[in-house]
Amino acid sequence: MANEPDEDDTFDESDRSVDELARRAGAALRRPAPPDGMARIHAGRRRRAAVRVVGAGALVIVVAVGAFVALARRSDDAVGVSDTVATTAPADTAPATTAPATTAPATTAPGTTAPATTATATIATASGWRAATGDWSPLAYLACCGTNWEGGEPSPTVPSDPTVPLAAGLYNVRTVDDAPLAGDAEDGRLVLEVRPYVRCNELGELECEGGGPYADTELGVPNAPARIAELPLDETVRVEIHGFGCDEDTLRQDRQTGSGADLRALFTEFDASYQAAIAAPLRAGVDPEQLIAGISADPVAGFHDPGCPAWTSLAWTPSAGPTIITAAPFTRSAATAAGAYPTALRVDPDGSTTLYVYAGFSS
Amino acid sequence: MNPPDPVPISFVEIRFEDLYRREYPALVAVATALSGADGEDLVHDAMVKALVHWKRVQRLERPGGWCHRVLVNLCRSRWRRTRTEARHLARLRREEPVTAEPSAEVIAFWVAVRRLPERPRLAVTLHYAGDRSTAEVASVLGVPEGTVRSDLSRARAALARELER
Numbered sequence: 001m002a003n004e005p006d007e008d009d010t011f012d013e014s015d016r017s018v019d020e021l022a023r024r025a026g027a028a029l030r031r032p033a034p035p036d037g038m039a040r041i042h043a044g045r046r047r048r049a050a051v052r053v054v055g056a057g058a059l060v061i062v063v064a065v066g067a068f069v070a071l072a073r074r075s076d077d078a079v080g081v082s083d084t085v086a087t088t089a090p091a092d093t094a095p096a097t098t099a100p101a102t103t104a105p106a107t108t109a110p111g112t113t114a115p116a117t118t119a120t121a122t123i124a125t126a127s128g129w130r131a132a133t134g135d136w137s138p139l140a141y142l143a144c145c146g147t148n149w150e151g152g153e154p155s156p157t158v159p160s161d162p163t164v165p166l167a168a169g170l171y172n173v174r175t176v177d178d179a180p181l182a183g184d185a186e187d188g189r190l191v192l193e194v195r196p197y198v199r200c201n202e203l204g205e206l207e208c209e210g211g212g213p214y215a216d217t218e219l220g221v222p223n224a225p226a227r228i229a230e231l232p233l234d235e236t237v238r239v240e241i242h243g244f245g246c247d248e249d250t251l252r253q254d255r256q257t258g259s260g261a262d263l264r265a266l267f268t269e270f271d272a273s274y275q276a277a278i279a280a281p282l283r284a285g286v287d288p289e290q291l292i293a294g295i296s297a298d299p300v301a302g303f304h305d306p307g308c309p310a311w312t313s314l315a316w317t318p319s320a321g322p323t324i325i326t327a328a329p330f331t332r333s334a335a336t337a338a339g340a341y342p343t344a345l346r347v348d349p350d351g352s353t354t355l356y357v358y359a360g361f362s363s
Numbered sequence: 364m365n366p367p368d369p370v371p372i373s374f375v376e377i378r379f380e381d382l383y384r385r386e387y388p389a390l391v392a393v394a395t396a397l398s399g400a401d402g403e404d405l406v407h408d409a410m411v412k413a414l415v416h417w418k419r420v421q422r423l424e425r426p427g428g429w430c431h432r433v434l435v436n437l438c439r440s441r442w443r444r445t446r447t448e449a450r451h452l453a454r455l456r457r458e459e460p461v462t463a464e465p466s467a468e469v470i471a472f473w474v475a476v477r478r479l480p481e482r483p484r485l486a487v488t489l490h491y492a493g494d495r496s497t498a499e500v501a502s503v504l505g506v507p508e509g510t511v512r513s514d515l516s517r518a519r520a521a522l523a524r525e526l527e528r
Contacts, residue, residue, distance in 0.1 A: 018519040018526070025472040026491035028465045029395045033387035034403070038380055041410045209480045223478060 129262055129321045132240050132255040139170055139197055139219065140344040140356040141242075148200055148208050148218040155196035158226035168349045172197055172221045173229070173342050188264060189232050190355075192342060193225035229345070231355060233264035238352065241266070241340060243322035243359040246307035246315070254322040263357065266321045267340070273301035273316060324359040377426070379417055383410055386427045390434055392492035396473050397438040397484070409434040431493060431503045435485055475525040476518075483518040486511050 138151035156167035173192040200208035200218040208220035231237055237260035245254040258266075277300040281291050295314060296305035306315035306325070317323045324340055340359035347353055387406065394402020394409075412433050413420050420426050465473075476487050482504065489500045490511075497515070501508040 014523045015516070015519050018523045021468065021472055021526075022487065022491040022519070022522075025465075025469045026392060026396070026494060028469045029392035029473075029492050030388035030494070031391060033384050037387065037407075037410075038383060040407060041383070041414055207480070210482065 127235055127259045127261055129256040129258040132257040136240070136242065136255070136356065137170055137344070137346075139172070140240075140346075140358070142341065142343060142358055143209075148210065148214070148220050149197060150215075150217050150219065152197065152219060154198055154219060158194065158196050162227055165351060166194070166227075166345075166347045168347050170197065171195065171345045171347070173345045173355070175342060188234065189230050190342065192229045192231055192345070194227040194229045194345065195221035195225055197221060231260065231345075231353070233260035235259045235261055236353075238354040239263045239357060240354060241322055241357040241359055243324045243340075244315075245323045249308055251308060256322045258321065260355070262321065263355070266318055269302070269318050270316065270324065270340070273303060273318075277301040277303045322359060377421055379414055379421070382413070382421075382426055382430070386430050389427075389493040389495070390430060392494075393431065393488050394434055394438060396476065396488045396492040397435075399473070399477055405434060405437050408437055425499075425502070428499060428502055431489060431495065431499075435489070435503060439481070471526060472522070475522050478525070479518055479521065482506070482510075483514040483521075486514040487518050487522075490515060 139149050143149050152170065155171050156169040158166065158171070172195040175190065175192060197219045198207075198221065199216060200214035200220045201216065203220050203222060207223055208214060208218060238257065239260055239262060240255060240257045241263070243254040243256075245252050277295060278291065282288065286294075292314060294300075295303050299305070302316050302318055303314050304317065306313070306323075313325065315323050315325055340357045342355055343358045344356040345353060346356070387410075390406045390409065391402050394405040396402075398405060409430055413426070413430050420429055423429050473492075476484055479487065485504055486500050489495045489503055490497065493500075495503065497511045498508050501511045504511065
């Protein structure tokens with residue numbers, strides 16, 4: 001094809017070495033079209049035609065949700081009331097990569113040893129989901145659409161000694177293995193990568209989107225985690241979770257607050273529901289679109305038609321807690337899917353901790 | 364400098380199947396590299412779109428470029444939505460291997476690529492997995508070719524550092 005080596009004066013030995021590796025790596029992934037590919041594409045077109053009417057208004061809803069989320073990003077953080085984060089420094093080689101089919105930045109826990117639990121609970125939070133008050137910091141949402149975060153303050157410096165508590169502030173978190181949370185919930189803890197929000201102008205090359213120059217308000221996070229935190233899913237941690245509901249064809253935010261124990265119960269229930277309503281039928285060969293149609297007509301295990309006409313995916317409403325959008329539950333061989341992502345960790349001056357979990361649309 | 368793109372054969376109808384068979388190897392490589400899982404489903408979705416819009420697509424100067432653009436958009440959408448599924452797909456793939464496993468070197472390379480920010484990630488993937496020239500990558504991403512060259516150069520440097528660790 002047209003791809004030829006990028007020979008120029010600046011192509012040094014290191015460049016050449018990576019270039020050669022990249023060409024081998026690229027070639028290794030190319031393979032011919034499967035024999036039944038054409039037949040499956042024609043079948044796909046027929047299915048697409050059958051559901052076209054349902055999908056016609058999806059763009060309108062996406063735009064509406066975008067505006068909704070943008071409005072929600074304008075205010076400051078909610079107040080946290082609980083605590084307990086045990087942390088550890090990432091291993092030097094972390095994050096170690098895993099099997100071939102992981103999605104970046106899919107990682108295993110740095111090293112193989114569990115983080116030492118050094119912190120202790122100091123403040124208990126009430127259990128039971130209830131409506132959250134206050135708005136989320138923009139930093140507690142997923143950075144949208146290949147952009148950087150804006151509208152929040154950088155995090156305090158993360159001390160190099162993992163036994164030193166985090167200073168009051170908001171930190172970026174993600175699950176260490178980017179995995180669904182049920183497995184962690186079974187252990188009663190979440191293992192999180194913690195990164196500070198840092199001005200893009202102060203970050204290293206390629207750690208913010210867009211290549212710069214950056215506005216002083218643009219924040220990113222370092223590629224390498226600053227710490228690994230083990231967060232107990234119990235009453236010592238406050239949780240805020242952000243889902244969406246639908247009232248009379250109109251999307252509304254559904255933000256609720258509870259404890260780590262509530263989150264653990266929520267994840268466990270979600271996983272069980274997903275296995276029953278979606279994973280099992282998919283494994284049995286049920287067509288995904290037929291599955292959506294069937295669940296929309298007859299709710300299964302909390303999964304239901306979201307109620308907004310042009311919202312083409314499904315919603316899941318737990319026995320307690322916010323409605324969770326399951327934006328992409330359907331992959332032919334999927335065993336499970338996540339509907340909620342830890343995004344940020346807030347440490348208050350009294351040492352109490354709030355975990356933010358986003359359970360809405362993601363793009 | 365790369366040679367200029369071959370002059371496309373404009374407004375000559377081509378068969379969908381020819382396009383499919385010609386573009387599939389690069390498309391599946393790009394989708395696999397970007398998603399970290401087998402990219403066949405994403406390529407399928409992109410090609411269904413191409414077939415739905417075939418009357419228009421077949422008359423484009425670069426129908427293959429159109430398919431890559433659609434595929435990249437699909438990958439972007441899935442990128443944040445389904446990262447968690449990859450673990451389970453990996454599990455299933457280990458149980459039911461359908462293709463030869465790539466080497467550890469190849470795996471490490473694409474894992475490192477997927478840690479890059481979006482634009483250099485896409486540039487590297489389209490260039491090396493999709494076997495696209497820098498001009499074609501620029502066309503797919505809608506950025507100047509110089510930007511693609513710059514992204515590739517910086518990305519190679521970043522990857523060299525990452526892979527040396």
